[in-house]
Amino acid sequence: xxxxxxxxxxxxxxxxxxHHKEQTASxxxxxxxxxxxxxxxxxxxxxxxxxxxxxxxxEVVRGEPIARxxxxxxxxxxxxxxxxxxxxxxxxxxxxxxRPAIVLEVDPADTQEMGWGxxxxxxxxxxxxxxAAIQESGLAGLGGAAxxxxxxxxxxxxxxxxxxxxxxxxxxxxxxxxxxxxxxxTDDLVTGIRIAMRATGVQEAVIGVENNKPDAVxxxxxxxxxxxxxxxxxxxxxxxxxxxKMLIKAALGRExxxxxxxxxxxxxxxxxxxxxxxGHLLPRGEGLVERVITVAGPAVRRPGNYRVALGTxxxxxxxxxxxxxxxxxxxxxxxxxxxxVSAVExxxxxxxxGVLMLHEREIEAESRPAEHCIRCGRCVEAxxxxxxxxxxxxxxxxxEYDTMAERFHLMDCFECGCCSFxxxxxxPLVQYFRIAKSILREQAA
Amino acid sequence: xSGTRIELRTAPHAHAPVDVPLIMRxxxxxxxPIVAWSVWLFGLGTLLLILTVTAxxxxxxxxxxxxxxxxxxxDGSAVITGLLLALTLPPAFPLWMGxxxxxxxxxxxxxxxxxxxMNPLNPALVGRAFVQAAFPASITTWxxxxxxxxxxxxxxxxxxxxxxxPEGLAEWIADQRVxxxxxxxxxGLFKFDGVITPLRDLLAGTTAGSAxxxxxxxxxxxxxxxxxRRFLDWRIPLAVxxxxxxxxxxxxxxDAERFPDPWFMLLSGGLMLGAWFMATDMVGSPVxxxxxxxxxxxxxxxTVVIRLFGGLSEGVMYAILLxxxxxxxxxxxxxxxxxxxxxxxx
Ligand code: SF4
Ligand code: SF4
Numbered sequence: 001x002x003x004x005x006x007x008x009x010x011x012x013x014x015x016x017x018x019h020h021k022e023q024t025a026s027x028x029x030x031x032x033x034x035x036x037x038x039x040x041x042x043x044x045x046x047x048x049x050x051x052x053x054x055x056x057x058x059e060v061v062r063g064e065p066i067a068r069x070x071x072x073x074x075x076x077x078x079x080x081x082x083x084x085x086x087x088x089x090x091x092x093x094x095x096x097x098x099r100p101a102i103v104l105e106v107d108p109a110d111t112q113e114m115g116w117g118x119x120x121x122x123x124x125x126x127x128x129x130x131x132a133a134i135q136e137s138g139l140a141g142l143g144g145a146a147x148x149x150x151x152x153x154x155x156x157x158x159x160x161x162x163x164x165x166x167x168x169x170x171x172x173x174x175x176x177x178x179x180x181x182x183x184x185x186t187d188d189l190v191t192g193i194r195i196a197m198r199a200t201g202v203q204e205a206v207i208g209v210e211n212n213k214p215d216a217v218x219x220x221x222x223x224x225x226x227x228x229x230x231x232x233x234x235x236x237x238x239x240x241x242x243x244x245k246m247l248i249k250a251a252l253g254r255e256x257x258x259x260x261x262x263x264x265x266x267x268x269x270x271x272x273x274x275x276x277x278x279g280h281l282l283p284r285g286e287g288l289v290e291r292v293i294t295v296a297g298p299a300v301r302r303p304g305n306y307r308v309a310l311g312t313x314x315x316x317x318x319x320x321x322x323x324x325x326x327x328x329x330x331x332x333x334x335x336x337x338x339x340x341v342s343a344v345e346x347x348x349x350x351x352x353x354g355v356l357m358l359h360e361r362e363i364e365a366e367s368r369p370a371e372h373c374i375r376c377g378r379c380v381e382a383x384x385x386x387x388x389x390x391x392x393x394x395x396x397x398x399x400e401y402d403t404m405a406e407r408f409h410l411m412d413c414f415e416c417g418c419c420s421f422x423x424x425x426x427x428p429l430v431q432y433f434r435i436a437k438s439i440l441r442e443q444a445a
Numbered sequence: 446x447s448g449t450r451i452e453l454r455t456a457p458h459a460h461a462p463v464d465v466p467l468i469m470r471x472x473x474x475x476x477x478p479i480v481a482w483s484v485w486l487f488g489l490g491t492l493l494l495i496l497t498v499t500a501x502x503x504x505x506x507x508x509x510x511x512x513x514x515x516x517x518x519x520d521g522s523a524v525i526t527g528l529l530l531a532l533t534l535p536p537a538f539p540l541w542m543g544x545x546x547x548x549x550x551x552x553x554x555x556x557x558x559x560x561x562x563m564n565p566l567n568p569a570l571v572g573r574a575f576v577q578a579a580f581p582a583s584i585t586t587w588x589x590x591x592x593x594x595x596x597x598x599x600x601x602x603x604x605x606x607x608x609x610x611p612e613g614l615a616e617w618i619a620d621q622r623v624x625x626x627x628x629x630x631x632x633g634l635f636k637f638d639g640v641i642t643p644l645r646d647l648l649a650g651t652t653a654g655s656a657x658x659x660x661x662x663x664x665x666x667x668x669x670x671x672x673x674r675r676f677l678d679w680r681i682p683l684a685v686x687x688x689x690x691x692x693x694x695x696x697x698x699x700d701a702e703r704f705p706d707p708w709f710m711l712l713s714g715g716l717m718l719g720a721w722f723m724a725t726d727m728v729g730s731p732v733x734x735x736x737x738x739x740x741x742x743x744x745x746x747x748t749v750v751i752r753l754f755g756g757l758s759e760g761v762m763y764a765i766l767l768x769x770x771x772x773x774x775x776x777x778x779x780x781x782x783x784x785x786x787x788x789x790x791x
Contacts, residue, residue, distance in 0.1 A: 173459060245784065337457070339456060371516065428455065
């Protein structure tokens with residue numbers, strides 16, 4: 001306790017990474033124009049793909065539902081722009097090179113007003129209606145995992161959830177969109193939290209913000225009412241502070257058991273961007289059609305935070321924000337956990353928090369060949385899950401995947417990348433673990 | 446947009462600015478002051494010994510190591526093995542025996558196990574142990590520090606031809622005009638004559654002993670530099686020293702005549718060099734937090750036991766080699782507690 005008082009709220013292990021946030025942190029959110037075409041994958045999130053409600057050639061209005069949810073673990077899709085459906089076919093998406101998608105041609109003459117929605121008071125709804133309304137909004141976690149929000153917020157009564165934890169850490173380098181949202185959409189954020197509290201029935205909400213964003217902490221505190229059972233907890237800025245389990249530990253002092261979920265310790269975690277979107281959409285009765293992304297990296301000429309229509313291809317963003325270089329690497333999300341895209345047509349989806357552009361220089365600097373493990377122990381000291389990546393790495397090279405899982409807790413690795421980040425021998429540890437896990441999963445299936 | 450090549454790698458797309466060559470380079474930097482002081486204390490012959498041993502280590506690595514050997518040379522780990530080995534040899538050790546030691550260190554200590562990262566035992570100490578067994582007389586033949594002629598002449602043993610008994614060392618030592626040189630190290634003096642060397646000499650290194658093991662203060666300073674730069678694990682030397690104090694302290698309290706002060710145990714012989722630069726060799730030490738402590742304590746305890754109860758006056762080398770060998774077992778017993786797992790069985 002005394003230690004945590006001295007060091008601020010935090011978790012043990014993890015790594016200190018260069019933040020690179022100065023590039024965009026002070027840039028207010030601006031709206032990016034609409035591209036000519038939007039690509040809307042039917043399965044942008046975990047769960048079942050949506051079922052299209054439109055035909056080729058059909059005209060749609062911005063905000064109109066164009067695909068419906070297929071059951072509980074599924075979300076509807078709303079047209080992000082007024083225009084015409086030009087195709088229903090497999091397209092490259094963040095989840096794979098060919099996934100079913102709706103392609104929309106944007107009407108260049110239209111003013112792109114929201115043409116759909118019905119204002120209402122979500123705080124007056126009963127829980128069931130509210131959860132249904134959240135599903136209808138198509139909202140998924142905007143922090144990266146894109147887990148359907150209505151599923152997350154419907155906690156079964158036997159789980160005894162008492163706290164709603166809002167993740168405002170944004171511990172990934174470069175990304176600042178959540179930071180800007182906390183500053184610019186504070187009212188939406190607080191409204192969203194009130195709605196989520198009603199939906200989950202919890203008594204208290206805690207917003208965890210890293211101590212490198214004092215302005216966001218001040219803005220939120222100013223936006224709260226005296227009687228709101230919501231408080232801000234300032235946590236240490238360290239990677240991966242924004243990982244669910246780490247944040248729960250840092251902000252609430254609770255440890256989620258291995259293989260467990262936050263609800264087991266009475267917590268539901270949501271990201272600030274998701275809550276702000278909830279607070280914006282529900283009172284208006286609108287669907288999710290856009291999101292804020294950070295466009296950053298050494299290779300971008302006009303970095304910043306942009307509000308973009310879902311389905312906007314990376315290519316359009318590159319053109320609009322100015323990419324410099326002949327060879328590029330385009331990463332969706334942050335550098336620690338984000339994945340590089342294989343095609344520039346790949347669209348922004350609900351879970352895309354940023355586009356990071358690197359060019360030759362950084363790519364070369366990072367392409368060091370792997371050497372032998374020198375058993376320096378840095379990875380062990382970095383792993384926030386307290387695993388032994390060194391031993392896991394040796395076992396992976398020997399293909400002893402079962403031992404990895406049975407004796408060294410492979411399945412508790414959440415691929416944060418800390419071990420690879422610190423490894424002086426440049427061993428692609430996380431990549432080993434991803435492969436090992438997928439092989440084990442295949443064997444089990 | 447067309448013409449842009451797309452690069453595809455897996456996360457993380459960032460890396461800490463520390464790689465193996467950087468770590469090794471700093472270890473070499475930290476060893477250089479010790480090397481310099483050693484040459485200042487013992488003279489030209491020692492410089493020749495250090496150069497010969499290091500060059501042999503490099504050559505052996507190159508010849509036996511293939512591609513991995515090339516890497517070890519580039520990243521500097523072969524230089525470190527050579528330097529460390531040289532620092533543990535007597536200052537007037539015959540050069541040809543130094544060559545044997547270096548070949549043994551790299552060949553037996555490293556290559557036999559598959560190169561850097563695969564060697565369970567500290568290669569420098571394997572080389573040292575090999576010559577200790579092969580040349581028991583030469584490995585315990587010492588010369589005085591700060592000899593008058595140390596920069597103008599070389600001890601006859603240094604240049605002794607292979608397989609012949611070195612001659613004339615006694616006369617050479619007499620020429621150095623050093624008062625009361627007994628030919629024994631502080632540990633030997635204590636063990637066989639009950640004499641305690643003054644603290645000042647132990648700190649400065651102005652005693653007989655291996656080329657680079659005597660200046661306790663300098664070794665600690667160099668070790669601290671690496672610890673502060675996080676290129677060595679500070680917990681290991683600390684645990685080793687704690688182990689020494691824990692073992693030697695109570696004994697000293699029991700019988701101060703027979704068992705020396707823990708201070709003396711810490712500052713004499715190869716303890717400091719071993720604790721800061723040998724025990725901390727990453728490859729042979731555990732990676733788990735508790736494992737590191739147990740490993741260090743074990744080295745401290747074993748050293749005291751061998752020194753006080755064994756037939757040898759020095760025990761650091763064997764203590765470290767034994768602890769190296771125990772590392773896999775220690776690691777197995779000290780796997781970290783996974784985040785969120787119950788601390789105790791419920
Ligand atoms: S960080 Fe890399 S070199 Fe160090 S112990 Fe882990 S895997 Fe081995
Ligand atoms: S990627 Fe997995 S093993 Fe590596 S530090 Fe993160 S949780 Fe630990």
